[in-house]
Amino acid sequence: MAARIRSQRLAYRLGRFLMMAAVALLVALAIGLVWLVAISPGQPHPLRDASGNVIPGSLSERATVEIGGIQQSIIIQSIDPANPVLLFLHGGPGMTEFFVEQDYPTGLEQHFTVVWWEQRGAGMSFSPDIPPETMNMAQMIADTIEVTDYLRKRFSQDKIMLLGHSWGSYLGIQVADAAPDRFRAYVGMAQIVHQLRSEVMTHDYLLGAYRARGDAGMVRRLEAAPVSMENGLSPEWMRLRDAAMHRAGVGHARDISSVVTGIFLPVWRVRAYTLMDKINVWHGKLWSRQFFWEDLLRDDLRARLTEFNLPIYFFVGRHDQTANPELTRAYFDVIEAPLNGFYVFENSAHSPLFEEPERAFSILLEDIIGGQDMRADAE
Known part of the structure; x- marks a missing residue:
């Protein structure tokens, strides 16, 4: 009997925790949605001078x-x-x-x-x-x-x-x-x-760069992601290319190391x-x-x-x-x-x-x- 009571209490506490977590998640999502809407008016900022004043005659x-x-x-x-x-x-x-x-x-x-x-x-x-x-x-x-x-x-x-x-x-x-x-x-x-020729050259470049770094893991992933003039781009290459380029500082910009944070x-x-x-x-x-x-x-x-x-x-x-x-x-x-x-x-x-x-x-x-x-x- 005591074991069953303890089990019921544990189930109750777990259920209460999950319910509170779900409510907290919904509240966070609602706040996030309100914030996104607030910063999404669909109008660009007006152009301002160094003092913060809108520049007369400017267009934005x-x-x-x-x-x-x-x-x-x-x-x-x-x-x-x-x-x-x-x-x-x-x-x-x-x-x-x-x-x-x-x-x-x-x-x-x-x-x-x-x-x-x-x-x-x-x-x-x-x-x-x-x-x-x-x-x-x-x-x-x-x-x-x-x-x-x-x-x-x-x-x-x-x-x-x-x-x-x-x-x-x-x-x-x-x-x-x-x-x-x-x-x-x-x-x-x-x-x-x-x-296509550029992609082949990039694949070769990245293999050399990561070998020079001693990054064996990335080298293995690149070797398993073939690119060629005859067969084109493999699905593995398309999944890997952006991350590999940005980690090497040769992607969208030199200081963008992640597609998530940079783009x-x-x-x-x-x-x-x-x-x-x-x-x-x-x-x-x-x-x-x-x-x-x-x-x-x-x-x-x-x-x-x-x-x-x-x-x-x-x-x-x-x-x-x-x-x-x-x-x-x-x-x-x-x-x-x-x-x-x-x-x-x-x-x-x-x-x-x-x-x-x-x-x-x-x-x-x-x-x-x-x-x-x-x-x-x-x-």
Whole structure:
């Protein structure tokens, strides 16, 4: 009898503990949800001066525009909307990048009217109603040209700057080829050339790096995650690649050691996004990838796209192993363009504009815009 009573008391205490734990968890989840909603108004911060005052005449807005028959969203920021327009094409496919500004502020808005467009199927522009058959390169190029024309008309500028990052560089350089008359210049940051070959080179690099570190565990995992030109990328490699690159300091940025802390968590702090937008960042990334990844992997731009009718510039991070710098240099060497420039950022990995913004600005303002202005004056 005594043993049964003790058992009943223990069961009661355990049940009471589990009930209290469940209530505490529900309360924590409710508080977390309220906090997420509170920091997700869906509007970017206004631009302020050093004293904290809103800069008169500045622009910091989120807008939705019909592009390619669907609603797509952009964030525009500028201390002076008369400044040159710069359209930023994010990476992925389907991975937005406005969130990176929180921890790696570029200051683009100080000298440009910078436009952060979230592409068809990505982030703020994601919708389950997007026809899957429209998720193709021809439509993405057409969308980019249509966004460009909207910006040219809105800001009364005949030509704007185009900057593509990673996947955005793969899209951007094809847009530059298709519509050179609309752009002052094209800047490819971490320019994609032949991504499958880059992945093979990255696998070899990481094996060497982890062997040199004496990290036998990672070496075994890499050896069990094959990559080859013949067989492509194994599922094991796709699960391992980001973690292996970030641990080695050759991923999205030199000082991002984890995708979770460096990319996943910052998205949830973006004031310009609603809570649903933040969910859609991840939904859009997963959904968009299936339409473009295989073609992106196997396309060799060096074999088919080398003559351009506008200035072409490449920003390359010395430590980038997402888009191999050697391939980018080899591509640059065969390009024919009215003006061009190849810039290596010694302290950067995949994101030179975010990692070394002062040097990037110096090049954008002095070499690219300043060089073009000097050339125009001479003519």
